[in-house]
Amino acid sequence: xxxxxxxxxxxxxxxxxxxxxxxxxxxxxxxxxxxxxxxxxxxxxxxxxxxxxxxxxxxxxxxxxxxxxxxxxxxxxxxxxxxxxxxxxxxxxxxxxxxxxxxxxxxxxxxxxxxxxxxxxxxxxxxxxxxxxxxxxxxxxxxxxxxxxxxxxxxxxxxxxxxxxxxxxxxxxxxxxxxxxxxxxxxxxxxxxxxxxxxxxxxxxxxxxxxxxxxxxxxxxxxxxxxxxxxxxxxxxxxxxxxxxxxxxxxxxxxxxxxxxxxxxxxxxxxxxxxxxxxxxxxxxxxxxxxxxxxxxxxxxxxx
Numbered sequence: 001x002x003x004x005x006x007x008x009x010x011x012x013x014x015x016x017x018x019x020x021x022x023x024x025x026x027x028x029x030x031x032x033x034x035x036x037x038x039x040x041x042x043x044x045x046x047x048x049x050x051x052x053x054x055x056x057x058x059x060x061x062x063x064x065x066x067x068x069x070x071x072x073x074x075x076x077x078x079x080x081x082x083x084x085x086x087x088x089x090x091x092x093x094x095x096x097x098x099x100x101x102x103x104x105x106x107x108x109x110x111x112x113x114x115x116x117x118x119x120x121x122x123x124x125x126x127x128x129x130x131x132x133x134x135x136x137x138x139x140x141x142x143x144x145x146x147x148x149x150x151x152x153x154x155x156x157x158x159x160x161x162x163x164x165x166x167x168x169x170x171x172x173x174x175x176x177x178x179x180x181x182x183x184x185x186x187x188x189x190x191x192x193x194x195x196x197x198x199x200x201x202x203x204x205x206x207x208x209x210x211x212x213x214x215x216x217x218x219x220x221x222x223x224x225x226x227x228x229x230x231x232x233x234x235x236x237x238x239x240x241x242x243x244x245x246x247x248x249x250x251x252x253x254x255x256x257x258x259x260x261x262x263x264x265x266x267x268x269x270x271x272x273x274x275x276x277x278x279x280x281x282x283x284x285x286x287x288x289x290x291x292x293x294x295x296x297x298x299x300x301x302x303x304x
Contacts (some may be wrong), residue, residue, distance in 0.1 A: 009077035011070060014087075014147070016232040019071040027242050028064035028291040031057050034246070037253045047258035049103055056096025057249060063089035078172055080149070088144045090241075091160075094214065095137040097249050098168040098171060101207055102129035104257055105178055108200065117184035119177055139163025161222045175208045195280070197261040210248030214241055 012018060038054035041047070066086040070076050077083075079155045106126035109115050114121045143160030146152040182201055217240035230236055 007078075009074060010080055010083050011077040014083070016227070017234055018077065020065050020234060021068050021071055023238055023242075024064045024067040024071070026069070027238070028061045029058075030246060031061035031064070034250055034253060035061060038249070041253070041256040041259070045256065045258040047193070047256075049107065050100060050258065052096045052103070053249060053252065056093050056100070059089055059093040060245070063093060084145055087147070088141055091144055091218070092137055092140050094107060094211075095133050095140075095167070097207075097245065098167070098211060099130055099133045100249075100252075101204060101211065102126050102133065102174065104200070104204060104245060105129075105174070105181075107195075107257065107261070108204075109181075113181060113185050114188070116183050117188065119180055125291040129170065129174055133167070136163045136167035136170065139166065157222060163220065164215065164219040164222060168212070168219050171215060172210070175212065178204065178208070180193055199255055200257045200260050203255045203257070206251055207248045213244045214247045214248070219246075 035054045035057035038050075038057060042050050042054055063086060066082065066089065070079070070086050072083055106122060109118055109122040109125065109162050118125065120128070140163035141162055143156045143158070143163055145156070147156035147160060151158070183203075213234075217230070217236075224230050
């Protein structure tokens with residue numbers, strides 16, 4: 001193939017454009033700063049369980065640095081290894097953001113929300129969804145890695161669509177489960193008194209909406225024809241992927257879960273300052289929580 005007397009590069013074949021350095025540089029800088037803020041929160045609160053979030057943000061920033069390198073000259077634009085590496089990091093790094101939300105759900109059950117409100121046992125919630133996240137990550141990595149190889153492009157695209165669709169389905173199930181938990185806790189009166197950790201429930205909802213927008217976009221992007229605007233318009237990628245993920249994880253720079261949960265004093269299990277172990281400091285036992293849940297359900301039945 002030729003374009004104005006020169007061969008079309010691998011990057012142009014897939015993207016239908018040469019990546020713009022300016023928005024890529026802005027994205028790299030923004031997510032690098034976000035990752036530093038998240039690292040600071042993590043080390044300050046010693047909330048090591050949350051490391052996947054700042055690490056994921058750092059790798060996402062790295063993906064845009066590689067995107068800049070990719071667009072520097074024609075040789076780089078036609079580099080299969082550089083293209084695959086850039087593609088994989090930008091597509092797969094956000095799996096760490098989903099993993100953080102999965103872990104946060106489990107932390108809320110361990111520290112604040114009564115486990116009886118969850119439709120899945122707390123001991124397996126994070127485990128199940130993390131396994132799902134890793135599996136879909138591997139599918140996306142495998143698919144993205146072979147998409148640029150001409151003879152395997154079709155198989156790679158199919159694998160990528162399957163991985164993205166599975167990731168989307170998994171997160172939809174997770175969000176429904178979280179919404180049910182929220183509704184049950186509200187009806188039982190667990191959210192009646194205002195506590196700092198209540199904000200984290202809404203923060204997780206907000207982050208989930210952003211994550212889902214991005215997952216839907218990525219799944220649709222790989223499912224449409226190669227000349228569709230979802231693929232050929234670079235601004236669409238930045239709006240529906242980069243901006244949504246910025247809001248989805250940037251909100252944790254303001255509302256750091258470990259801080260808000262640790263500062264609550266409503267008599268439930270408290271987190272210690274190192275955020276490494278749980279210590280019961282209130283009078284609410286597991287049995288009392290069951291009773292409260294039961295009273296909440298009976299009260300709701302009488303009202304309805």
